[in-house]
């Protein structure tokens with residue numbers, strides 16, 4: 001199979017790297033200093049599962065030079081999806097699969113709107129990874145897992161083939177019955193503390209112990225649950241309790257990518273995380289006052305990071 005990885009950062013670089021290092025035909029799409037470093041020195045992955053290095057990966061910033069592939073793994077940030085959905089057209093053959101590995105609940109729909117719903121699969125990446133420096137991906141924390149699924153649920157031959165390919169590369173893969181429910185479960189988790197962490201600048205170990213922030217997490221999760229139910233997503237009845245159990249087991253020093261991006265003054269996925277809860281809530285007339293406040297409080301920093309405000 002020929003695979004293209006659109007966005008070769010923490011997620012794309014890690015999972016694409018696993019595939020490439022086990023002999024799969026992988027083309028990485030990257031840009032800027034990361035592209036330059038990958039061209040000059042290859043792609044290195046430092047991982048708790050063992051480090052590896054690809055001396056001369058296929059890497060480009062131009063999908064035209066790759067041509068049609070069997071699978072595109074999409075791992076850019078949320079605000080970059082509309083642009084890359086259009087730019088990946090040269091990668092499309094009649095049966096090309098496009099797999100969204102993004103956080104947030106909107107990327108699958110955005111990709112489907114441009115490329116066709118039939119070819120877009122949902123995915124959930126469970127990993128802690130980031131670009132350590134150009135040309136280097138650092139994976140820390142737990143064993144990475146990819147959840148994959150057809151948008152309409154159920155199994156299919158193409159899904160099985162993709163899962164098998166990833167498993168051969170040493171990736172743990174799960175194919176749940178309903179991937180869109182899994183995407184929302186992770187959304188409830190990340191939006192429960194992502195924006196709050198960015199405001200308070202405290203890691204999850206503090207956010208979950210301090211009564212003041214613990215109650216904000218609870219409020220965020222209840223609002224996201226109400227929005228999900230209004231949108232027709234069948235979250236389990238005990239989703240809040242399950243998510244707390246997961247949060248309580250996290251490494252205390254953990255922070256979300258949203259928090260790290262905002263702390264570093266980089267553009268973040270605020271609009272696709274807490275912002276999306278507010279937006280989708282408005283669509284279904286579900287009140288989301290806690291997420292509203294979080295988005296309002298972080299908007300000046302977000303706009304500054306995007307060069308729209310100067311202070």
Ligand SMILES: NC(=O)C1=CN([C@@H]2O[C@H](COP(=O)(O)OP(=O)(O)OC[C@H]3O[C@@H](n4cnc5c(N)ncnc54)[C@H](OP(=O)(O)O)[C@@H]3O)[C@@H](O)[C@H]2O)C=CC1
Nearest residue numbers: 007008009010011029030031075076102103125127128129
């Ligand atoms: N990292 C993690 O641990 C996890 C992340 N996720 C989710 O996965 C998604 C990806 O995150 P992550 O891998 O951390 O993000 P990164 O920023 O590390 O990687 C994305 C990469 O894509 C590049 N890119 C964006 N647009 C283009 C383009 N048009 N052409 C070429 N390259 C492009 C970016 O370049 P540039 O920097 O120049 O924009 C960047 O190098 C997000 O939705 C995130 O929330 C999910 C689970 C865990």
Ligand SMILES: CC(C)(CO)C(=O)C(=O)O
Nearest residue numbers: 103127128255256257258
């Ligand atoms: C699960 C978590 C919070 C950690 O990688 C994540 O997905 C993110 O930070 O984007």
